[in-house]
Amino acid sequence: xxxxxxxxxxxxxALVGSGVLGATAATPALALDNGLALTPxxxxxxxxxxxxxxxxxxxxxxxxADTLVSTGLKDAGYQYVNLDDCWAQSSRDASGNLxxxxxxxxHGIKAVAxxxxxxxxxxxxxxxxxxxxxxxxxxxxxxxxxxxxxxLWASWGVDYLKYDNCNNQGQDAKKRYxxxxxxxxxxxxxxxxxxxxxxxxxxxxxxxxxxxxxRTTGDINDxxxxxxxxxKANIKLGKYAGPGHWNDPDMLEVGNGKMSDTEYRxxxxxxxxxxxxxxxxxxIRKASSATLTILRNADVIALDQDxxxxxxxxxxxANGLHVIRKPLADGDTAVAxxxxxxxxxxxxxxxxxxxxxxxTHSLTDLWSKAKSTTTGPISASVPAHGTVVYxxx
Numbered sequence: 001x002x003x004x005x006x007x008x009x010x011x012x013x014a015l016v017g018s019g020v021l022g023a024t025a026a027t028p029a030l031a032l033d034n035g036l037a038l039t040p041x042x043x044x045x046x047x048x049x050x051x052x053x054x055x056x057x058x059x060x061x062x063x064x065a066d067t068l069v070s071t072g073l074k075d076a077g078y079q080y081v082n083l084d085d086c087w088a089q090s091s092r093d094a095s096g097n098l099x100x101x102x103x104x105x106x107h108g109i110k111a112v113a114x115x116x117x118x119x120x121x122x123x124x125x126x127x128x129x130x131x132x133x134x135x136x137x138x139x140x141x142x143x144x145x146x147x148x149x150x151x152l153w154a155s156w157g158v159d160y161l162k163y164d165n166c167n168n169q170g171q172d173a174k175k176r177y178x179x180x181x182x183x184x185x186x187x188x189x190x191x192x193x194x195x196x197x198x199x200x201x202x203x204x205x206x207x208x209x210x211x212x213x214x215r216t217t218g219d220i221n222d223x224x225x226x227x228x229x230x231x232k233a234n235i236k237l238g239k240y241a242g243p244g245h246w247n248d249p250d251m252l253e254v255g256n257g258k259m260s261d262t263e264y265r266x267x268x269x270x271x272x273x274x275x276x277x278x279x280x281x282x283x284i285r286k287a288s289s290a291t292l293t294i295l296r297n298a299d300v301i302a303l304d305q306d307x308x309x310x311x312x313x314x315x316x317x318a319n320g321l322h323v324i325r326k327p328l329a330d331g332d333t334a335v336a337x338x339x340x341x342x343x344x345x346x347x348x349x350x351x352x353x354x355x356x357x358x359x360t361h362s363l364t365d366l367w368s369k370a371k372s373t374t375t376g377p378i379s380a381s382v383p384a385h386g387t388v389v390y391x392x393x
Contacts (some may be wrong), residue, residue, distance in 0.1 A: 031244035032186065036192045037212035038243045039305040041160070041277045043124070044068065045251050048222070048281030052086035052135055061112050065119045067284045074121060076296045077305060078280060080160050080192070081116045082124030083109075085135045085226040092140050097152055124160030124192070125153055127245035129176040129283075130167030141167055143176060146183035150201040152177070154187035163211075164196045173201040174210070181210050194248065198231075204247060206239035213277055219251035222258040224385055228340055231270050235324070238311035241275055241281025247311065248277050255282030255291035265367060266338060266387040268294050272304035273312035273324050273336050273389070299366040300389065303334050312336070316352065321347045321382075325354045334366075336389040339382040347388075348379035354392065362393040 042065055050056040065081050067287035068074045087109065089099040100109045113123040127136060127149060128141040142163070153161065163180055165173070177195050184191045195211035197203050212311045216237055217230045228378060234249035241247045249271065254264045271278060287360045288297075312326035312334070322338040331378060335354050337347035351361060351374065363372045365380075380388040 004266075010347060016360055020308045024151075029241065031160040031208050032181065032193065032212055034190060034193070034212070036190055036244065039231065039307065039309065040079045040246050040275050041080060041192055041194070041213065042199060042301075043082055043122070043160075044280045044284070044303075045082040045084055045124070045162070046092075046281075047084035048220070048239070048251055048253055048256060049054040049283050052137070056083075056086060058107060058112055062115050065121055065284050068121060069119050071284060071287070071292055072360050073280070073284065074119070076298060078278070078295075079300055079309060080122045080124050080279070082126070082160055082162060082279065083112075084126045084162065085128075085133045085164070086137070086139065087126065088133075088139045090137060090139055093268055096145065096148060098140060098149060106213070108156075109158075110156040119193070122159035123157060124162065124194075125156075125158045126162045126164065128164035128168075128181060129173075129197075130165065130321060131169060132162050133167035138167075142180060143167075143169065143171070150180065150187050150191075154184075154189040154191065154249050157179075158189075158191060160192040160194065162194045162196055164247045165198055165200065172173045172195055173203070174206050177203075177207065188351035196248075202279060204237050208240065208242075208245040211313075212244060213248040215248045215250060217249060218255060222256040224259050224263045227253065227259070227263070227267050227270075231239060231274075232360065234274055234276070235270075235312070235314055237391050238313045241309070241311040243307075243309040246275060246277060249274065251279040251281040253281055254294050255280075255284070255287050257282075260385070261290045262383055262386045264291070264294055266385060268297070269300055269366075269387045270324075270338065271391050272300045273326050273334065275304060275306075275309060275311040275326075278304055299364070299368065299369075299391065303328070303366075303389075303391075315349065320346055323347065323349045323353070327355070332391060333392045335392060337378075337380050338387040339384060342384045344381060344383050346379060348377060350376050352376070353393070354378070356392055363390045364393070365390055366372075 116123040130141040193211040195214040207214040308329035320341040324336040326334040
């Protein structure tokens with residue numbers, strides 16, 4: 001990872017030296033230079049499933065880590081096991097340090113992180129850029145404690161920080177999030193930095209040099225309507241995303257049970273087409289075969305993890321029928337046909353419309369795996385709330 005960053009910086013330096021770039025470009029703020037999230041992060045977060053329920057504890061987290069390995073989800077790319085709010089006690093200790101909840105985590109956070117690492121996975125934690133976290137119990141936030149908290153997390157082996165926006169005392173968002181960026185960097189430990197600012201201050205316009213991803217909307221929930229509204233907000237922001245800095249439309253609800261499998265396939269496909277972080281939010285220990293089939297679809301995951309790092313964009317969206325295009329690193333193009341309406345509908349586009357040259361091209365349906373060819377038209381009969389996605393070769 002570090003080599004990639006150094007190579008990029010060397011390339012910029014060479015351009016400056018050659019006069020191609022002016023002196024003002026010597027220290028570009030194009031992306032956070034921590035070498036992380038060169039493709040969107042993948043893993044698990046407990047919030048959508050447990051929130052602050054009593055089932056959120058050490059045994060639960062270890063069970064999730066075990067299951068990521070045993071189900072092949074780790075091999076599919078899911079590597080982070082992230083704890084959300086309510087892991088700490090309600091007050092700091094006499095030295096001002098955060099203290100893990102003794103009931104939930106009797107052996108401490110470092111022991112849990114060590115277990116996660118022993119499985120070949122990475123470990124994430126949560127805080128808020130405010131005086132308290134978001135839960136009504138009021139756990140301590142990181143505002144004013146950035147260096148102390150970051151050093152403590154690094155000593156525990158934390159690899160990922162989700163940093164929320166509650167109880168921020170009206171302080172400037174960019175300053176609050178930049179303070180934690182600098183504190184994380186000072187630890188010397190690579191820690192992926194996920195900004196959870198809810199899109200309130202348009203973080204896509206300033207956060208590329210601050211965090212590895214930033215939330216673009218409020219929280220998701222397990223409903224088709226909420227998933228759809230978040231998609232419509234996030235799809236418009238593609239020009240701000242790229243390797244190391246991603247738009248984050250929030251975590252996955254796949255498998256939580258209040259949407260159909262058709263809707264979950266759409267959810268997963270749309271997030272992949274938008275180069276979104278893929279963080280599982282359901283109980284994979286009890287996942288159905290249908291849920292695992294969705295979450296392990298290597299062909300769809302490959303769209304999300306494509307090295308080119310281009311977020312897909314809509315080329316048409318008339319009458320609730322969406323065509324989304326995503327160019328890929330190997331020269332292929334992904335095209336998703338999404339039907340937001342309540343009835344089956346034919347959705348059509350063409351090779352030229354998606355920017356592909358004329359000639360005979362092969363199409364692979366990434367859900368059915370069916371293969372076909374076309375010299376121009378691309379179309380499918382798409383069920384209500386469904387998505388057909390092709391890789392065009």
